[in-house]
Amino acid sequence: MRQAIVRGDPSTYPDWFDGKRRQRPLIVSRWVPIAMVGLPVAVLLAIVIYPTVWMFYHSLRDTNITGLFTGNHAYIGFANYATVLGSERFQDSLIHLLQYLSFGAVLQVILGTVLALILYEVVRSNLWRTVILILVVLPMMLPPSIVGVLWRFLLTPSNGAVNQALLDLGLISAHIEWFNAGISLWSIIIADVWNWTALPFLIVYSGRVSLPPAVYEAARVDGAGQWKVVRRITLPMLKEVIAIAFILRFTDAFKFVDLVYVMTSGGPAQSSELPTYIAFQRGIREFAIGEAAAYAIIIFAISAVIVTLFLQYMKRVMRAQGLA
């Protein structure tokens, strides 16, 4: 056993340290720190780093399922990337993704923010707040696959509840074919908004709750109306919180497979496919491992760029407020 060595100026020792050399060293073996750091590193290597490197390696090779098991695959440069970027299917799916981001994710954040602020500013009784909070959050508790099944039933054109309700209200005169080309993506977006609006709602609501009440009293004394307060004070103060909600929904959009799979399987005619769904199809269903890996790397690159931009923005906002 080695003796722990006490160095430095005794006046800088923390209160709990008596300044004496320990008879039993605090660290029993040099392997303890190595094991403590090494274990998480090993796990990270095994489940994140290794697969990523593995994927990048195969994205440069013509690997298919037999090739994967026989080791029979060859280096083909960036051919897989060329295939992916050049395919109309991928380009369409990017447009779908854009559509999904700008209507689905954005709508979720806007709706969530509006609901959260209304709940906080308008509903005064604590009981009602809790009841509404639970009701709004309920859909988020369901697994997306269940949500998908649920909405497939609700949106069934001939006897689904949604069409029936719209007919009864006189808003439409004929059934909407929710799962036809051009509409099926919107059906997925509707289900996703229903499923996930609660997340930005919760984030913004908790952000609003933690804003200092004195600032609002000051605004009341200064004579600002409620709308003015929301626009000039609440929303700017919640900027970072809302940005975080955006980041969460954006990153989720890139791994968005379950609802697509359950509701439309990307159809009809690939009209509701998102990039991740194609990667899943190509890799898991059609065993084009190399091409699927290229898909994954491209998606990763796009999301990395977007998140980096977001983080840059956050940093600027926080620096402007003197927080960082």
Next chain:
Amino acid sequence: MSNVILSKVNKIYGAGRTGVHAVRDLDLTVNDGEFMALLGPSGCGKTSTLRMIVGLEAITSGDIHFGGVRVNDLEPRERNVAMAFETYALYPNFTVEENLAFPLEVRGVPADERRRRARELAELLRITEILTARPPVLSGGQQQRVSLGRALIREPAVFILDEVMSHLDAHLKFQMLFDLKRLHQELRRTMIYVTHDQVEALALADRVAVMSNAALQQVGDRNALYNRPTNMFVADFIGEPPTTFIAVERCDRAGAIELRAIGADIVFDVAAERASALDAHGGRRFTVGIRPQNLYPCDHDPRMAGKVVINEYLGERSILSIVTGDVTLRALVPPETRLAPGDHAGFSLDPRDVMIFDTESGVLVA
């Protein structure tokens, strides 16, 4: 400009038996242009009172009038009050200039005019160099000035300050006291200042309203509070170090009245003009209050004498604690008094400085 009149104002938080009676039957008049301080220990109801005046808290019963207008049901903005908060409550996402100008912005004052007024005020408060900064990077003193400026910018009828100096260090506080006093002298606005610090209250205010246990104890200028406190609470609360209280018994001797301390050999003479008040009261036992600064060291024929137990040296003065019999007295003496624990010390006092209270109710008798 207007005066503020509170009549029979009550504030009860909650209801039924769990309700907290925070302010009880408060009657208070703040004159036009007066600087009034609301002084009291934590939890005495002073901040509740102030929040009712501003309009942030509903009034349970009673009336508040601003310049003759009943304001009970008016929103803060309709009352034309401005308030500086204990926590400053600056808008963190605004620059200092935007913060200052926000009350004007909500009133639709054009941007040029807002800018001009904000700059004027910044000059008055000496914060021109931080106009473009945002509150989180400012020091406490700077934030405090900005918060004052935001309250001042729209020339309110009543100007309210809530414990605005409780987070400042002693040096900055001294500076701000000076600035506030100067501001009040320049602007001559009605100001209500809430504090638990008697030094701030006495230094700033024309009159001080002392509160305790949800009720108003006394309103008056510093002389009244100091020399004629209405009860033992005010006598104890106002003045540093605090008043010494001694239980006494009345003895009549040869036409003159004496008050003898119970458990110590001290005799207080009662001047003839106060004797009638004691007669009117009729009791035999009283509590006498003596301010430490009213005891003078004296070697010849002292009125009271005892043994020094502590000599606290405070720079420009010393506080002596003296034990005689069962009584511990405090005396404020010049710092050059070289008395060590165990030494014998004698004191004289002016009979007019003795405050005589009813022991039961604590009310001043004479």
